[in-house]
Amino acid sequence: MVKATAHAFTRRGVLGLLGSLAAARALAQAGSASDTLRLGYQKSSTLIALLKAQGTLEKRLAPLGVKLSWHEFTSGLPLLEALNLDNLDFSADVADTVPVFAQAAGAQLTFVAQEAPSPSAQAILVRADSPIKTVADLKGRKVGFAKAAGSHYLLIAALAKAGLSFKDIEPAYLTPADGRAAFETGAIDAWVVWDPFLAAAQRQTQARVLADGTGIASYQRYYLARTRYAQARPDVLRAVYAELEKAGRWVKQNPAEAAAVLAPVWGLDTATIEQANARRSYRVRPVVAAGLAEQQRIADAFLAEKLLPRRVDTLAVTLFEPGA
Known part of the structure; x- marks a missing residue:
């Protein structure tokens, strides 16, 4: 294992400044015990959503004397904040950008698993009638996205490729729900978001993809404890x-059945869900040091834009060995 370098974290840390503590306070009252797994997830946590809907984890953990406590979050940053505050034990998949912010705050996290890259599962969207044709056209425009999400890095990387910096656009930090509303009303000029929100916007509003992560940001999602x-x-x-590994294989082998299970959970039609799931790899694998190379590029990009308070060594983490 690669051991983490730990620093004390307070509410004044990076995550405390950026995320909401409301969920963390509520969870704190419940305390923590080794016979309860407090699991945090997002709407886009597909594999966890499937396991929850099917009751699979409860059945698997019952012989170990462990019960499950489920907690949903709007995005990855407040989720990892709750994990770092000892108000969760396990975090379902968050985008590769999120752990970088957690590390900058001195979080003591263990990387349990990683989903293989899914670069087209997040994208920069504009409305169908938008005059914006290229990423370079975003200069001076208002762009909505979730702060510290994978979409945040995609935007930075896409702007850099187009010869722009983050300072060349007007950022609007929005949750996926708020981003969708702002996008539809024209309050923002572009929206950077991930699946299934991406697929829903494409199918329901005929939104146009300006750029996705292909060749820019590989978009790997992590499970942490x-x-x-x-x-x-x-x-x-x-x-x-x-x-998780089994669920990932099942989704790809049974796209229609998976969409049928997720439809009532996500409140989306099955065609939209199948489109979203087709862009995600769902290939769950162990996290190895060599697989964290892009994490350092992400951290350095945020530091260069003065969005991180200090340099982060992305290899200074603990890696879980599922076969040990």
């Missing part, structure tokens, strides 16, 4: 990893 929990219950994490 609180390091103390990982040390206390590696058996639980091995069981969760195994179910």
